[in-house]
Structures are given as C-alpha cells and as structure tokens.
Amino acid sequence: MQKKILRTICPDAKGLIAKITNICYKHQLNIVQNNEFVDHRTGRFFMRTELEGFFNDETLLADLDDALPEGSVRELNEAGRQKIVILVTKEAHCLGDLLMKSVYGGLDVEIAAVIGNHDTLRTLVERFDIPFHLLSHEGLTREDHDKQVVELIDSINPDYVVLAKYMRILTPDFVRHYPNRIINIHHSFLPAFIGARPYHQAYERGVKIIGATAHFVNDNLDEGPIIMQDVIHVDHTYSAEDMMRAGRDVEKNVLSHGLYRVLGQRVFVYGNRTVIL
Amino acid sequence: MQKKILRTICPDAKGLIAKITNICYKHQLNIVQNNEFVDHRTGRFFMRTELEGFFNDETLLADLDDALPEGSVRELNEAGRQKIVILVTKEAHCLGDLLMKSVYGGLDVEIAAVIGNHDTLRTLVERFDIPFHLLSHEGLTREDHDKQVVELIDSINPDYVVLAKYMRILTPDFVRHYPNRIINIHHSFLPAFIGARPYHQAYERGVKIIGATAHFVNDNLDEGPIIMQDVIHVDHTYSAEDMMRAGRDVEKNVLSHGLYRVLGQRVFVYGNRTVIL
Amino acid sequence: MQKKILRTICPDAKGLIAKITNICYKHQLNIVQNNEFVDHRTGRFFMRTELEGFFNDETLLADLDDALPEGSVRELNEAGRQKIVILVTKEAHCLGDLLMKSVYGGLDVEIAAVIGNHDTLRTLVERFDIPFHLLSHEGLTREDHDKQVVELIDSINPDYVVLAKYMRILTPDFVRHYPNRIINIHHSFLPAFIGARPYHQAYERGVKIIGATAHFVNDNLDEGPIIMQDVIHVDHTYSAEDMMRAGRDVEKNVLSHGLYRVLGQRVFVYGNRTVIL
C-alpha cells in the first residue's frame, strides 16, 4: 500500500469536492485526510487530499483532468521523506536546528548537502556526516557565483532549497530556476526597518516585538509568499545584541516549522499569498 | 436565497465527502465553505458545510439519511444571529465585553437577558437596554434556585447559556437540561490549582503563566469539553491581585472568542473533546 | 501618609542610586518600589521610586537638585487616579474597553470627557454618564478644527489625551501642545503596510500575524515612542474583514495595557524610545 498526496488548484465550481472524492473512491483509494479552501474573492478552489491505496497514477490523473474545469492544476506526489539542499553563510542557529531535527526527529527530510559561501560552518555540518560544499563568491560576479551554486544544486536535484541565513541576494536567474521551491527566513519587526542593521534600527526605535518570517523566494529576496511568522516580546533592557540573540531563536523555530509544512505538501502558493491546508 | 449550516458526525467510511457533497450538488445548493475532519483513533468523521441556495430541508435530510452510515448525526440550522442568556454574579469584565460586541460588532448575537444571583451588575446591563433579572439564591436550596433559573431561561428559549463569571455550581439537573449548550469561562494555571483562591495559590507557587479556558459544562463545572484557551506571561512583580487583573483580560477574550466559534456552529463535541471546523 | 512617585532621568554617574535613596531615607520616606535602568549606549540613568510618607516637596526636590549631576530631570507626582480625555471617531471597541475598565476596575482613571468628530459614539459614552462633545470637522480647516479641540481639552486640563481610533491626523500645533501626553493606538503588520486600507494590503500579502502598537504621538502620527505592542496569529481563512475583527481585540487590549503603564508613571520617554520601569 502506498501513500500519496493529491493537490488541486482550480477555478471554483459547484460539486468540485464531490467530483474529486468520487474519483478517488472509484479508484479504491482511502482518503486519510482531506482539506480544502475556497478563496471567494478570486474564485479559486484549493484541495489537499492524503490518499492511501494502490495507485494507477496515469488513469487517476486522466480521470481528474476529465472532471476538473479548465485552468486546473493537479499534482500527485508521494508522501514522505523529501530532499533539501541548505545554503548558509556564517550563522549556525537555523542550520543547527535543521540538522538536529533531520537526524533526531521532528523533520522527515534528507539534507543532501549544505553549500556555504564561507567555510565557517563546515565543521558543524561534517559533525552530522553531511557533505559541505564551499562555493566562495570571492572574485566572482554575482551571476557567475550563482551559476556555480545552481549547477551544484541541480546535480543534487533536491525538492527544495533552504536559505538558512544565506546572506546573499539571489540573481533573478537563480530564483526563476526553482519557482516556489526556495524557502528563506527573514527577521521581521513592527514597524518594519529597511536597509542595513535592522536590529540596530529596531533598538533605536524602541520596538517591543521582534519576529521572523519564513517565505518562498520568488522575485524580491524578502517579499515572496509568507509561509509562517512568529514573534517574541522584548523590552528596553534589550540591547541590539540581545535582540539579535533572541531573534535567532524565533528565526530557527519559524524556519523549521515553515519547512515542516512545506515538506508535508501543505503549502499552496497563489499570487503572492499562501494557503496552508 | 438562504444560508444554512449542515453539520454531520458519523462513523468514518469511504466516500463520505463525495456522498454528502453530491447530495448538496443535486439539491442545487452552493457550498460556500466546507471543512471536515476524521479522527482516525476513534473512526469518527466530522463535517461542517456552509450552504447557500433554496432549501427543502425535509428532502435534503431524507437524502442524507439514506446516504449516511448507521449511527450518523446530522443537523441543518440557519446561519446567522442566535440568542443567548448570560448568567452573572458580581464581576463585570466578561459581561461587559459581550455587551459591547453584541451592540458594536464582533459577535452576531442577541443577548435576550442577563440573570444575576446578585444585583451588582443591573446598572451595567440596563445601560445597554437589555433586561436584567435578579434571582437571588438567598434562603433557597441549590435545587430550588436552579429550578427558578431554568424556568426563566426556558421561558426565553435561548440557543446557548453563557456563564460569564457565574460563581455558582450548577445542579446536575440544570446541566443535563442544556447539553452542550452551556458555556463557561474558567481561569487556568500551569500547574493547576484546585480549591479556593487559585490566584493566591498561583502567586505562592510563583507561576510565570496564567490563562483561561472556555468550555462546555456537561458534568463537572470545570471539566467539560474545551472550546478555547489562552494565556499571558506574568512575573514575580505581580501580586495575586495583579494576576487577577491580568487574568480578567484573558478570561474575557477567551470567552468572547470561544462564543464566536460556537455561534458560527464551528464547535463539534464528541466525548470530552471538541473538533473546531 | 501620602504616596508619590519620583522619576529621575539624568546622565549616568557613580553613586546615583545611593545619592537618591539616601535623600529619601533622610526625609523619612519609605521606598515602596524602586526601579532603575541605565542605558549604557547613551549614558542615561532612569529611576522610578515609589515613596510613602510625609512629603516636603520643596526641600526634597532642592536636596535632589544639589545631589544630581547637571542635566538632570526629576519629577515628583502624586500616585493614583489621573484624568484623561478620549478622542474618537466612529469605532467603539477601544473606547468601550476604557469605559468598562474605568468604571468596573482595571484602570484607575477618570474619563473626564470624550470628544468625537462624529456623533456615532454619543450613546455609548452617555450610557456611562460621561460627557460626550461633538466637534465636527465639517467645513473647517484642519487648523481651525484642531484649535477647537485643543481649547476644549485645555478647559478640562487632563493628564493625558487618548486617541481611541481617532481617525484624524493631528496638526503639529496640537501635537506640540501636549508633549509625551498624547497616546495613540495603531495597527501593525509584519511586514508593514503604508497607505490606505492596510488590512486589505495585509490580506493581499497573506500575512500570518497582525498586531497593534500603543505609542506617544510626538511628530508623525504613527511614529512616536512605542509604549506597548502585541500580535495575534491569523491564516489564509481570514478575509480582510476577519482580520479587522481580530485586530480590534488586539488594539483595545494594547491601548488599555499601554495606558495602564502610563498612568502608573512607569513610562519614560527619551529620544524616540521608551524605558518602562
């Protein structure tokens, strides 16, 4: 018996749930879990169906294509362990949490490789017996460096690319190469601060809350569809450095939990938003 | 065009979603929102379907009865404004929030009456032009007092009874008279404190979190199915009185939000748990 | 016996706490609570001292002036009930919470008057036997309208002016008239949205967290020193209207709690930050 996840996005129409679940039923597939959402503003229908049974992918997808309205997208993927590549620079906290959870439970994921533009985190990665690749950007144009990184990632062929405090701005070519497959973690503040040293700006402004946002990278580095966010409270006794220390914990938690949802094939992107089912 | 909510609880079986949504489809009803949940441990299926259209309740329910497995429960209720009666003693915070939201937005509810076993809150209630009934417990047995309260409630015939800091233990007869229809708010602590003056116990123990739980009252006053919970952080500078002051805000928020979900017909009770769809 | 609060801001120096508390000691005043904070980056010292006893304000302040370094600011105010004026437009939620808490406990404050630029909230205010003044902005320049509002406020002479969803931008004259004495509540988002209909922008962007900020109004309406912030989690099922509804609860809680701290004379402003002692 196999376990697969069917994801459907299509224009909303009467009877869609009935149609899709009828087809699953006809194929003798058991629905383990089913979640759907209709965005009435845009008239889009989203459904995630966790199925168990013996699959004939071809006929199942053909039946769905017959039943679904025009403009539908449906994917059928195996549930379970997926493969990621992690990109890092020098900060260890997000990487460390992913390594711990991949080995000791919490994330059902294979970390196929870690790529750093500095060598700082090699030891940490190798402690966990995972290949570390140094691809220094020194002396390279952004385009040339990204080309090398993309080639290396392509040779590994991961399901997702995770930027775990990778302090480089990706070229548009890099980003377009992995649509909705690059996940980034970004600090967040209320109010927001743009530019360099955001924690220092936040300190100057006396913010009482700092947070983090996990999101897909699509166009601008920090503006793709949001997957997950969380915050913690700080106060006037926090220096900018204290805020950074506290912020690191939020960042690692939000990235891990966001990735958990992505790996569970729960995150649907449409426009600049996500639906999480 | 009408809007109704269909709620189904039944033993899990293959094709249930298909069957139910097929019937709605056949009846020319539009599914505005649909949520379902399967509890695989107990094999129960739960579905909340928000429908729009022209309803023939009788034939719709008959069709459902034909299609659903034995042991199914299904309800079809109109969506929208419902009626509650609120029971109070002396504390104003929960009552005040419900009054404000019923008049100025936030809760689509008719507060048909407020019943107090003290007269303390009469002025507040009458400020909002809502009938206040004093039913003093003085000189009455618990049974006789509760009988009076039940008679008064029955004459108003509300959808739900809300205990907004009603500091009386209900008799089993009272409780059984409104199964899954009495909502209570209760303070909560980590760890829990049983007995009198819980805030003082919490203070003595130096707890760092205090909270509140909204729940249905079924058997024991504070042990019915949980609808919603929330907490706030406190520290050693809080006296027992400060904790109480802070706790009141959590209590009122949790009760209002819990009631919001109940009024939206989103809360399903089974056993001592709730499923919120 | 009286209770007063001494607030000191001065350049940091060795022995400050000793000097100040020695003087209190010499004056036979009991220190009920003392909190201090040193901002080592700017070399500022902040202290809040809650004192009990029989006060000779003049000699106490003179002794302090002798002991404290140049550039010191010290204030001695009675602890306890203070007076506010609330400005509103049409939304009731923040106003309602302040009214409830001023009458039924939670805020030790006298709401001397409510001023509205619309008449919408007159009934609510009058339910609580508090004077409501309509000062319509219709047909007036911003300057003329603000002049009327300031005149009315001045005639009441409150300790603080609270903007409880007052949807007008204050003129610089208004703002400068009450330095560090105007408190505003502002929605907050991660990321931030500037311009009209922020909840709709937040919806479009698919944010997972919405919040509120209570702050002093000094220069720009939404950019003064932050007093308090809080957030709640939302998800893709929230429409912009749902976000607004949820946001209202955060707004009212943050405004009430922020005001609670201000009334307790716990909030020190310096630069664009606050220290809360």
Added chain:
Amino acid sequence: MQKKILRTICPDAKGLIAKITNICYKHQLNIVQNNEFVDHRTGRFFMRTELEGFFNDETLLADLDDALPEGSVRELNEAGRQKIVILVTKEAHCLGDLLMKSVYGGLDVEIAAVIGNHDTLRTLVERFDIPFHLLSHEGLTREDHDKQVVELIDSINPDYVVLAKYMRILTPDFVRHYPNRIINIHHSFLPAFIGARPYHQAYERGVKIIGATAHFVNDNLDEGPIIMQDVIHVDHTYSAEDMMRAGRDVEKNVLSHGLYRVLGQRVFVYGNRTVIL
C-alpha cells in the same frame, strides 16, 4: 578590571539600596546594572548588582555584613562562563539545543560532561567533542545508581546540573546534594495531567494549549521553584504524537532560556518561588 555579581537577600529595611550602593561606591566599583525587588508580603528584599572594577572581596563582604540587617545572605561571584553537567536519557532535542548554543553562541557555558543512563545520545554528544558518560541504572537500586551519578558529578564540580529530559526520579539525597542547582524541564498542560503518558491524557481531554516549565528541583521532581514557562497553541488535528513533537520545541526553548537566566545569576529562589532580576 573584573566583573562580578553581588546578590543580596535580606529582610526589608529603610535605606538598604543606599547602604549597599554606598559601599560599592566607596570601593570604587562601578554599578553596570542594578535590579532590586521587595516582596512586601513577606518583607524580603532582593538585589542583583553587576559590578565592574578592582575587587577586594574580603573587605567588601565585611563592609556589607556590617551594614546589612540580621538574616541577610549576600554572594559575590564572578560574572561569565560557568560550568554545567547535563543528564539525559534518550531524547535529543533539549540536549541538542544546549550543545548548539554552547558552541555557536547563545549560552556562555561550558558543558563539562553529559551523563546518560542509556547510551543513545553518545554519538550526538561526541559529535561536539564533549565527554559522554554512560551510567546505566540496570541492576542497581535507585540509591546506588544516584550515588554513582553524584560521585561523577562531584568529580567534575559544575556550577549547575541540567536535567535535559532525564527520565529518572532523583533520590532525596541527590536533590539535597545540589540545592537550587539542579534545573529540570517539564511539560505542562492546561489543565494539568498527573501520571503516565500526559500527552495522551491531554489529547483525550482535547486541550488547546501545551507548554513547558523550567524549574529547580528541590523536593518533588516536578514541583520546585519555577524559572520560566511557555506554551503553544494546538488544536483537534493534533494527535498525541503531534503534540509531543510540538511540545519538544517548547521544552527546548524554555530550558535554554531558563538556563540563560540562571547562568546570568538572575534567578533568586525563596520559598517555592523565584524572583528574576
């Protein structure tokens, strides 16, 4: 120049802050940070003073003893890196977070050794080049096993003993050997569940919040003075296993943050409470 932390607990009296800071002033010590708290219910005074300068410990403490009322306790300890021993069983999450933070920043601590009653976590510990000691409890009485553990800990002489999901109940002798120096992490629920498999009990009861408590172990394993607590929201879609997975993240965060405060010499124990300065 050295940095030390002076901690004072004594009966409250007039002029205490003045006396203590005067002495520091006289000794030419700079007060970097000072926090105090008076518990008016019990009449106890607590003060944490971070000092910088050249210390003559003997004369400083003698001066303090002369000045402070009878029944005072004062400690003067170097600020900075302290030494811990961690006890574990089979679960990796809390241990992993402590290892990561001790090496890569977040906790200024030397993990001198990890002791396990199972060998499961040896590899993880050795990945970080820290000694792992297996002290199996098999075939030993609780007393004999604890004696071995205590002997090993004593030979290492740590500042604190951290129970990072050590699934053994300590003997009273063990506990008394390290008063206020053993830190434990414990799951917490609203309401609380006593006995085996608490996550399964919480699931059955349909709780909406799960949490964790870091506390000192003094008498009963799970009832010592609370250092820190936090919670997360869960819902009906969480199985007992999902709750456990989510709970692990809260546990590790609470233990790390609680330990951070203890290492900063910020946690004062009195009775069964803590004051955190």
